[in-house]
Amino acid sequence: MALNAGAEAAAEAAAEAEAAARRERQERVSRALGELLLRGYRMLGRCCPRCGTILVQDKQQQLHCVTCQDPEGGDGPAPPADPPAPRPEHCEGAAAALRGAPPCPAPSPEEEAAALGAARGAVLAKLGWAARELGRSGSADGGARLCALIRACADALGALRALGPPAGTP
Structure with a gap:
């Protein structure tokens, strides 16, 4: 065994x-x-x-x-x-x-908008979590990793914004 x-x-x-x-x-x-x-x-x-x-x-x-x-x-x-x-x-x-x-097949405009909205929501959720954890982080290394994650989330949001308007925007 x-x-x-x-x-x-x-x-x-x-x-x-x-x-x-x-x-x-x-x-x-x-x-x-x-x-x-x-x-x-x-x-x-x-x-x-x-x-x-x-x-x-x-x-x-x-x-x-x-x-x-x-x-x-x-x-x-x-x-x-x-x-x-x-x-x-x-x-x-x-x-x-x-x-x-x-x-x-190519997504319809509605499917594309829904996918972008879902991606934005997921990135915003991860960004919020990282921001909360940063306040609780006790180590410099952990804080640096969280800052890198926050920056990556911000970059991702900028890229998503460039792809199209937020869901619900005309």
């Missing part, structure tokens, strides 16, 4: 380490994509054929993959000039949820 519990604990620890490494990689890619977008790069609807990360395009129309190369320094070869159009399951993140599913 003890051997089985030890093996389960080891497997659980390995799974947690793998999940943490995956989250770290996704955070690193997200930060890099965000920085490039702020500098004028354009996110494309295509993914890198090597690693599956979404490709970006600079002002000179060059394609870059933030995982395979450094767009500023060129660490590694650039993705092919005209990569094959990958299926959604090759891209990380939300597109991975479409694995095996048929393409969705």
Whole structure:
């Protein structure tokens, strides 16, 4: 029985380490994509054929993959000039949820407004929670993480605002 519990604990620890490494990689890619977008790069609807990360395009129309190369320094070869159009399951993140599913029809304006309203509500709820927790936080590290979450929520609200008017606005 003890051997089985030890093996389960080891497997659980390995799974947690793998999940943490995956989250770290996704955070690193997200930060890099965000920085490039702020500098004028354009996110494309295509993914890198090597690693599956979404490709970006600079002002000179060059394609870059933030995982395979450094767009500023060129660490590694650039993705092919005209990569094959990958299926959604090759891209990380939300597109991975479409694995095996048929393409969705475009949402109606009402569905789009409802989705934006739901997203705003969820972000506002998380923002409120983080603000309350910040007042109770006793550690500098915890406070810094909450401040980062608050900033991410504010950025998300700005992006949602740019997508369309709040629900109920003519």
